[in-house]
Amino acid sequence: xxxxxxxxxxDITKCIGCHSCEVxxxxxxxxxxxxxxxxxxxxxTTVQEHAGKNIRRLCMHCxxxxxxxxxxxxxxxxxxxxxxAYDKTKCIGCRYCMxxxxxxxxxxxxxxxxxxxxxxxxxxxxVVQGQPTACAEACPTGxxxxxxxxxxxxxxxxxxxxxxxxxxxxYGEREFGGTSVFFISDVPFENLGFTVAxxxxxxxxxxxxxxxxxxxxxxxxxxxxxxxxWITQRRREVALAEAAEKASRxxxxx
Amino acid sequence: MPDDKKPLITxxxxxxxxxxxxxxxxxxLRFAVGWSAATNMSDAQPWGIWVGLATLCGVGLSAxxxxxxxxxxxxxxxxxxxxxxxAIIIAFxxxxxxxxxxxxxxxLPWRFWHPVVYxxxxxxxxxxxxxxxxxxxxxxxxxxxxxxxxxxxxxxxEWYLHWHHRIVIAFVLAGVLLSSLHQSFLGGLFxxxxxKEYPLWYSTHLTTLFYLSAIPAGLxxxxxxxxxxxxxxxxxxxxxxxxxxxxxxxxxxAIFAIFRGVDLAxxxxxxYLFRWRSETGYFWxxxxxxxxxxxxxxxxxxxxxxxxALYWTSAIVVMGFIANRINVSITGLERATHAGYTPKxxxxxxxxxxxxxxxLAFRYAVLYLDILPRSLAEKRAKWLANAGVVAxx
Numbered sequence: 030x031x032x033x034x035x036x037x038x039x040d041i042t043k044c045i046g047c048h049s050c051e052v053x054x055x056x057x058x059x060x061x062x063x064x065x066x067x068x069x070x071x072x073x074t075t076v077q078e079h080a081g082k083n084i085r086r087l088c089m090h091c092x093x094x095x096x097x098x099x100x101x102x103x104x105x106x107x108x109x110x111x112x113x114a115y116d117k118t119k120c121i122g123c124r125y126c127m128x129x130x131x132x133x134x135x136x137x138x139x140x141x142x143x144x145x146x147x148x149x150x151x152x153x154x155x156v157v158q159g160q161p162t163a164c165a166e167a168c169p170t171g172x173x174x175x176x177x178x179x180x181x182x183x184x185x186x187x188x189x190x191x192x193x194x195x196x197x198x199x200y201g202e203r204e205f206g207g208t209s210v211f212f213i214s215d216v217p218f219e220n221l222g223f224t225v226a227x228x229x230x231x232x233x234x235x236x237x238x239x240x241x242x243x244x245x246x247x248x249x250x251x252x253x254x255x256x257x258x259w260i261t262q263r264r265r266e267v268a269l270a271e272a273a274e275k276a277s278r279x280x281x282x283x
Numbered sequence: 284m285p286d287d288k289k290p291l292i293t294x295x296x297x298x299x300x301x302x303x304x305x306x307x308x309x310x311x312l313r314f315a316v317g318w319s320a321a322t323n324m325s326d327a328q329p330w331g332i333w334v335g336l337a338t339l340c341g342v343g344l345s346a347x348x349x350x351x352x353x354x355x356x357x358x359x360x361x362x363x364x365x366x367x368x369x370a371i372i373i374a375f376x377x378x379x380x381x382x383x384x385x386x387x388x389x390x391l392p393w394r395f396w397h398p399v400v401y402x403x404x405x406x407x408x409x410x411x412x413x414x415x416x417x418x419x420x421x422x423x424x425x426x427x428x429x430x431x432x433x434x435x436x437x438x439x440x441e442w443y444l445h446w447h448h449r450i451v452i453a454f455v456l457a458g459v460l461l462s463s464l465h466q467s468f469l470g471g472l473f474x475x476x477x478x479k480e481y482p483l484w485y486s487t488h489l490t491t492l493f494y495l496s497a498i499p500a501g502l503x504x505x506x507x508x509x510x511x512x513x514x515x516x517x518x519x520x521x522x523x524x525x526x527x528x529x530x531x532x533x534x535x536x537a538i539f540a541i542f543r544g545v546d547l548a549x550x551x552x553x554x555y556l557f558r559w560r561s562e563t564g565y566f567w568x569x570x571x572x573x574x575x576x577x578x579x580x581x582x583x584x585x586x587x588x589x590x591x592a593l594y595w596t597s598a599i600v601v602m603g604f605i606a607n608r609i610n611v612s613i614t615g616l617e618r619a620t621h622a623g624y625t626p627k628x629x630x631x632x633x634x635x636x637x638x639x640x641x642x643l644a645f646r647y648a649v650l651y652l653d654i655l656p657r658s659l660a661e662k663r664a665k666w667l668a669n670a671g672v673v674a675x676x
Contacts, residue, residue, distance in 0.1 A: 100403055103403035128472075131479065235477060239471045
């Protein structure tokens with residue numbers, strides 16, 4: 030199982046900014062146009078320059094994805110192979126995934142009348158068949174590596190141990206509760222435009238805590254309200270009985 | 284209606300015509316030309332005012348429905364029975380316009396039934412969606428007698444009202460629970476935006492904050508509707524009811540303000556209260572409109588005794604509420620996403636058209652159904668059931 034779970038390791042020190050990954054990605058997903066400066070509905074990955082370094086942007090394929098937990102129809106799902114995949118036949122176009130993603134990765138086809146969500150799918154169709162992602166296959170320097178998640182983490186660790194010029198941090202090992210895309214770099218990640226992970230725990234856990242209160246609210250609230258209603262009814266009965274008694278006493282006196 | 288002598292073209296009708304012309308043209312843009320022609324939404328701001336204003340405020344301002352139903356049916360506050368139908372129809376029309384609004388808001392609106400078939404119970408939006416579907420049904424059931432009692436068939440009428448009277452309490456109870464859940468979870472939608480949402484609005488207790496703010500806003504909405512109905516729709520209500528509703532606002536707003544303050548301290552937002560940033564301005568605008576100004580005004584004897592002043596104070600509360608929802612859903616996310624979003628005219632035109640439909644429906648309901656009394660009751664019912672019931676017995 031563990032070796033079934035694939036990942037990408039991106040070594041920023043090795044990237045030469047040739048944009049081969051972008052071209053290969055567009056070809057594999059039949060996306061039009063030349064490489065683009067930012068992620069878009071037609072660019073699932075891009076290479077940006079920060080502090081003199083070439084930085085790839087793409088979906089991080091979180092272990093516990095915020096987008097998948099947000100999607101009310103379950104169109105986005107973490108597959109056992111690693112990719113966070115999108116089932117366009119389920120999507121209703123609410124765009125909550127775009128709000129939920131801490132990296133704002135999912136993009137929308139605003140120009141279309143039948144729009145879908147677009148994002149890197151880690152070439153899920155190729156990965157399932159045992160092939161590497163298009164970007165990793167196209168990378169001429171090995172800056173983007175495809176492999177088993179555990180194996181790539183070991184490899185990243187080995188490089189950090191052997192070369193002290195690396196920042197001693199694997200971005201993606203713990204960020205967002207762990208991802209399937211890892212970055213290693215010789216420049217601190219906060220200088221390279223990386224999102225500082227907002228929490229140690231995966232974001233969906235924050236939501237689960239709130240959703241977990243639903244049964245309590247229903248049970249406690251329901252009993253409380255029913256109890257109040259019972260008291261109200263009882264008071265009404267008592268008031269009516271007293272009034273009736275008063276009336277009959279009045280009649281007796283007369 | 285004695286309006287034989289009214290001219291055909293009045294200023295209000297001209298305004299209505301403009302609203303509908305603009306709204307229908309915007310509808311054409313949205314469905315025939317595309318998103319980019321009809322909206323300023325973008326990858327950075329995928330929700331805009333159709334969620335921030337139409338959904339969050341449409342549902343929030345309908346909260347008076349469940350609060351009043353609970354007060355009358357569950358707590359026996361017979362005093363408010365005359366306004367109960369008003370509260371329920373406002374809620375029904377509010378939810379109705381939200382549901383219609385989703386035809387515009389969803390990218391693939393013809394798949395509106397998908398959440399019924401495809402479930403993701405880990406999604407806050409799934410919870411919200413189901414609650415809103417069920418609560419809109421509950422509201423329709425709560426409201427149905429107003430329509431059924433106008434039917435010409437006596438036996439059907441009596442049969443329906445007899446059974447309705449017996450089971451309505453179950454629906455009221457379910458309605459209170461469903462409302463409490465989804466009013467909270469509309470705020471819960473933004474719990475997952477940790478790191479994106481600006482610290483003045485982010486909280487893991489957004490659920491409680493949304494709940495606590497929706498109730499006073501919903502009551503303020505009822506005050507507005509009652510005042511306007513008395514002024515122009517030929518109905519009579521005890522003016523004391525407006526005064527009492529407004530009096531309830533003060534503690535409700537104060538509770539919200541205290542919770543908000545404690546929560547800001549707890550979540551570490553206090554350091555952002557006085558930074559020289561646009562968010563700070565929006566925050567204080569929201570707090571001024573929703574909390575400070577109304578609380579001060581409602582403590583003035585002169586304001587409390589004047590229905591028109593109460594009407595304007597309630598309008599300020601509603602504006603403050605709208606400011607809060609737009610801040611959470613738009614302002615607070617702008618800095619992280621670099622969106623720079625302002626709504627396009629057509630986004631507003633569609634929202635305004637849907638709200639106008641709701642207002643018109645309310646008007647005709649009050650005119651042609653028995654929503655509000657047309658004459659004052661001889662005896663004033665007291666706070667709790669006793670006196671009212673005895674008087675009726």
